[in-house]
Amino acid sequence: MRKTNWLLLGLALVLSMFLVACSGGGDNNADGGNSEGNTEEKNESEGNEGSEGAEGEPSGEQVLNITDSAEIPTMDPSMATDAVAFQWLGSTMDGLYRLGENAKLEPAIAKSHEQSEDALTWTFKLREDATWENGDPVTAHDFVYAWQRAVNPDTGSEYGPYMMNGVIKNAEAISKGEMPVDKLGVTAEDDYTLKVELEKPIPYFLSLTAFGTFLPLNQDFVEKQGDKFALEADTILANGPFKMTEWKHEEGWTLEKNKDYWDAENVNLEKINVKVVKETSTRVNLYDSGEIDAAALSGEFVQQKAGSEELKTEEEPVLFYLKMNQQHEVLGNVNARKAIQSVINREDLVNVILANGSLPAVGDIPQNFAKHPESGKDFREINGPLVEHNVEKAQEHWKKALEELGKDKVELELLGGDSEVAKEMDAYLKNQLEQLEGLTVNVKPVPFKERLRLDTEMEYELQNSGWGPDYIDPNTFLNMWVTDGGNNKTGYSNEEYDALIEKANNELALEPVKRFETFLEAEKMLIKEDAVLAPLYQRAVAKLWKPYVKGVITNPMGPDYTYKYAYIDKE
Amino acid sequence: MARYITKRLIYMLLTLIIIATFSFFLMKMLPGTPLTMEDKLSEAQKEIILEKYGLNDPVPIQYLKYMGGLAVGDLGISFQFDNREVTDIIMDRIGPSMQLGAQALIIGTIIGMLLGLVAAIYHNGFLDYSSTFVAVIGKSIPSFIFAGLLQYFIALKLGWFPVALWGTWQHTVLPTVALAMFPIAIAARFMRTEMLEVLGSDFIQTARAKGVNKFGVVFKHGVRNALIPLVTVMGPLAVALMTGTLVIEKIFAVPGIGEQFVTSITTNDFPIIMGTTLFFSFFFIFIILVIDLLYGLIDPRIRLAEGEK
Numbered sequence: 026m027r028k029t030n031w032l033l034l035g036l037a038l039v040l041s042m043f044l045v046a047c048s049g050g051g052d053n054n055a056d057g058g059n060s061e062g063n064t065e066e067k068n069e070s071e072g073n074e075g076s077e078g079a080e081g082e083p084s085g086e087q088v089l090n091i092t093d094s095a096e097i098p099t100m101d102p103s104m105a106t107d108a109v110a111f112q113w114l115g116s117t118m119d120g121l122y123r124l125g126e127n128a129k130l131e132p133a134i135a136k137s138h139e140q141s142e143d144a145l146t147w148t149f150k151l152r153e154d155a156t157w158e159n160g161d162p163v164t165a166h167d168f169v170y171a172w173q174r175a176v177n178p179d180t181g182s183e184y185g186p187y188m189m190n191g192v193i194k195n196a197e198a199i200s201k202g203e204m205p206v207d208k209l210g211v212t213a214e215d216d217y218t219l220k221v222e223l224e225k226p227i228p229y230f231l232s233l234t235a236f237g238t239f240l241p242l243n244q245d246f247v248e249k250q251g252d253k254f255a256l257e258a259d260t261i262l263a264n265g266p267f268k269m270t271e272w273k274h275e276e277g278w279t280l281e282k283n284k285d286y287w288d289a290e291n292v293n294l295e296k297i298n299v300k301v302v303k304e305t306s307t308r309v310n311l312y313d314s315g316e317i318d319a320a321a322l323s324g325e326f327v328q329q330k331a332g333s334e335e336l337k338t339e340e341e342p343v344l345f346y347l348k349m350n351q352q353h354e355v356l357g358n359v360n361a362r363k364a365i366q367s368v369i370n371r372e373d374l375v376n377v378i379l380a381n382g383s384l385p386a387v388g389d390i391p392q393n394f395a396k397h398p399e400s401g402k403d404f405r406e407i408n409g410p411l412v413e414h415n416v417e418k419a420q421e422h423w424k425k426a427l428e429e430l431g432k433d434k435v436e437l438e439l440l441g442g443d444s445e446v447a448k449e450m451d452a453y454l455k456n457q458l459e460q461l462e463g464l465t466v467n468v469k470p471v472p473f474k475e476r477l478r479l480d481t482e483m484e485y486e487l488q489n490s491g492w493g494p495d496y497i498d499p500n501t502f503l504n505m506w507v508t509d510g511g512n513n514k515t516g517y518s519n520e521e522y523d524a525l526i527e528k529a530n531n532e533l534a535l536e537p538v539k540r541f542e543t544f545l546e547a548e549k550m551l552i553k554e555d556a557v558l559a560p561l562y563q564r565a566v567a568k569l570w571k572p573y574v575k576g577v578i579t580n581p582m583g584p585d586y587t588y589k590y591a592y593i594d595k596e
Numbered sequence: 597m598a599r600y601i602t603k604r605l606i607y608m609l610l611t612l613i614i615i616a617t618f619s620f621f622l623m624k625m626l627p628g629t630p631l632t633m634e635d636k637l638s639e640a641q642k643e644i645i646l647e648k649y650g651l652n653d654p655v656p657i658q659y660l661k662y663m664g665g666l667a668v669g670d671l672g673i674s675f676q677f678d679n680r681e682v683t684d685i686i687m688d689r690i691g692p693s694m695q696l697g698a699q700a701l702i703i704g705t706i707i708g709m710l711l712g713l714v715a716a717i718y719h720n721g722f723l724d725y726s727s728t729f730v731a732v733i734g735k736s737i738p739s740f741i742f743a744g745l746l747q748y749f750i751a752l753k754l755g756w757f758p759v760a761l762w763g764t765w766q767h768t769v770l771p772t773v774a775l776a777m778f779p780i781a782i783a784a785r786f787m788r789t790e791m792l793e794v795l796g797s798d799f800i801q802t803a804r805a806k807g808v809n810k811f812g813v814v815f816k817h818g819v820r821n822a823l824i825p826l827v828t829v830m831g832p833l834a835v836a837l838m839t840g841t842l843v844i845e846k847i848f849a850v851p852g853i854g855e856q857f858v859t860s861i862t863t864n865d866f867p868i869i870m871g872t873t874l875f876f877s878f879f880f881i882f883i884i885l886v887i888d889l890l891y892g893l894i895d896p897r898i899r900l901a902e903g904e905k
Binding site: 096098099101104106107178179181183184186187190200201202252253254255256273274275276277300301302303304306307310311313314316472473474475477478480481495511512 | 626627628631632633634635636637638639640641644645648649676677678679680685688689744747748751752755758759760761762846847848849851852855856862864
């Protein structure tokens with residue numbers, strides 16, 4: 026009896042082990058991981074075995090091995106909201122235009138376009154040789170369907186209404202369910218002519234057509250897939266340089282060259298293997314072992330790799346600043362805000378705290394983002410620094426503010442983030458701000474969602490906040506500070522400022538130079554005169570790239586990278 | 597026995613309903629919405645979308661709707677991963693976590709038990725101190741440090757195993773070793789303490805006096821009696837290991853579920869939070885049941901079912 030019991034126990038253990046192993050193995054052990062797959066291919070082509078880091082060995086093998094920081098949340102262009110989704114949509118799909126070198130717009134599915142006199146109607150001529158992965162031609166109807174779907178309230182898209190309301194005719198009413206979807210200002214005049222009617226002239230409209238939300242969709246395919254659309258590699262339809270051939274959720278995905286792509290002759294890479302790796306140290310180890318060709322770094326790893334020729338910093342047009350709630354009696358005082366602007370040492374902030382190549386921010390428009398339409402000079406260069414680090418001057422402003430307010434001691438609360446970097450940053454800001462005599466700063470770290478709630482309800486005093494552009498135009502940064510703007514939330518209201526923005530977007534919509542100059546003026550008013558924000562830094566990413574990876578283009582908006590022209594040169 | 601198990605299953609169901617209720621209302625107290633563009637959308641736009649997903653209903657209505665879905669086995673769809681079913685997501689991710697957890701548990705327990713056994717037999721000797729040392733190290737070094745060291749030296753410098761990622765059995769070796777440190781430490785400590793106690797008790801003396809050899813005494817009489825407390829702690833440990841660990845999964849880039857749970861909370865992905873909570877709870881309750889059944893096997897004195905009298 027005893028013996029049988031022991032046998033039973035043993036059997037149960039063995040069985041449970043077996044069961045567990047099965048459920049674990051299921052779909053993951055089916056085929057080899059990244060490294061194995063690659064070695065195999067190498068053997069086929071050049072016999073170049075082993076580590077990829079082997080130098081001086083010429084190889085024509087066009088395979089790029091990279092990582093991304095998270096699983097793709099969705100491959101549905103209407104539903105995409107984050108960098109990962111837009112990156113892979115951008116690699117597998119073509120819109121009317123796409124971003125090329127230096128953020129220049131290149132015709133993609135569109136061959137050319139025409140604007141009407143009043144700039145309200147845009148007519149796009151589409152190329153006739155573009156096809157979907159399944160052989161269907163890409164037509165004007167695909168754009169009509171996709172754009173209607175994006176604003177349709179039944180879709181539940183976040184970016185659709187955000188990007189199209191106030192831009193495409195009737196989008197606002199449709200997104201509220203007050204008008205049928207087919208009233209949207211986009212029509213197919215014939216299979217290869219797309220007519221777009223705008224609500225008002227939009228000088229940056231062309232850059233929108235390169236954005237993920239404006240990508241076309243094959244109606245038959247989308248409707249046939251129903252709820253399953255864009256959830257797996259085989260429920261996606263590509264029309265771009267690459268197509269997704271495998272997608273293992275949370276583990277990684279594989280893109281292969283789309284042989285039927287209209288511009289296939291300019292696509293060099295045969296394959297892109299992407300693995301999800303969230304930890305920086307892991308990425309660095311994989312990079313050092315030669316398994317991956319690129320690795321994004323953070324803080325300490327940047328210092329560790331400093332001096333390496335493979336280290337590149339890529340500046341992004343994402344701006345961070347201290348938001349100051351003007352409903353607070355002290356922060357409502359312009360001198361107090363000016364004191365805060367100039368007491369912070371931004372050089373030390375980017376070099377010591379961030380140490381990843383980020384730049385000090387000295388205005389509300391990032392560097393290398395908007396160019397003067399005639400001279401081509403950078404917005405930032407023309408307006409120059411609008412804030413400076415000057416403790417003496419800061420003290421003067423502060424003294425004046427305290428006099429005006431009749432106070433000698435002030436306590437302010439700084440809403441901080443709860444991430445590792447945020448904690449260091451907030452401690453630094455507290456230290457900098459408390460140089461102002463009589464000021465005490467209390468840091469209150471909150472999770473991101475809570476910070477947003479406090480921002481919306483304006484229940485904060487100071488907060489470290491940031492903004493990334495939605496299109497390439499100064500308007501995306503400056504428009505939000507108008508009176509009662511949806512994202513203003515500082516209580517800032519200046520009729521003159523409102524008028525400038527209004528003028529730039531209406532009267533001057535068709536006069537690019539004057540419009541640009543108006544934005545220059547608006548920025549000065551916002552930062553220098555009214556001191557609405559205390560700019561902190563412009564974000565940059567430090568990344569290791571193997572020297573044989575060439576032709577990868579970094580974009581200021583939409584997909585972070587363009588791999589269309591990338592190639593491997595192991596000469 | 598069958599009646600006992602049925603009774604336990606009914607209790608399990610009740611426990612799950614209570615857990616679901618608590619977590620639902622706790623979750624609704626989280627600030628924010630599941631919208632990813634919360635910082636950019638206007639209030640009106642947010643309202644329209646929340647309306648579509650039924651998030652504007654009063655919380656009790658939302659609760660009833662959710663429980664209604666649960667009753668027919670519908671865990672809902674994720675917000676974070678549009679349209680993907682929660683069940684699919686959990687099933688996709690649980691595999692690797694379970695595999696690593698089970699491997700670590702089995703290897704860790706066996707090694708830990710051996711260490712504890714050796715320590716008890718050679719009480720206060722060199723082997724005792726060394727195995728205690730291993731146990732202390734295993735318990736006190738944070739797993740991320742140990743995992744990082746393994747990755748750097750064993751994988752990167754020596755090249756014996758892959759640095760990270762998932763796919764072949766080789767990929768599971770380092771994360772398993774890193775995870776196994778904890779069960780090794782626990783099993784060794786418990787085994788040592790229990791064995792010392794058991795070996796000092798009267799019936800062991802009797803067995804010895806009767807002339808049973810040392811091997812027989814230790815394995816036949818000692819280990820079996822020392823197992824009971826060990827099984828008790830191993831249950832929760834098994835759940836903890838097999839439901840995924842944030843740190844190890846991140847460091848070795850394992851597509852497991854440990855990390856998903858944390859992300860879903862920070863992104864307010866309500867259906868995923870509920871789905872994973874319920875799944876983990878179910879798993880935990882189930883393991884407790886299995887352990888209760890195991891007691892009966894290990895120690896015949898423990899009779900679970902009163903009906904068998």
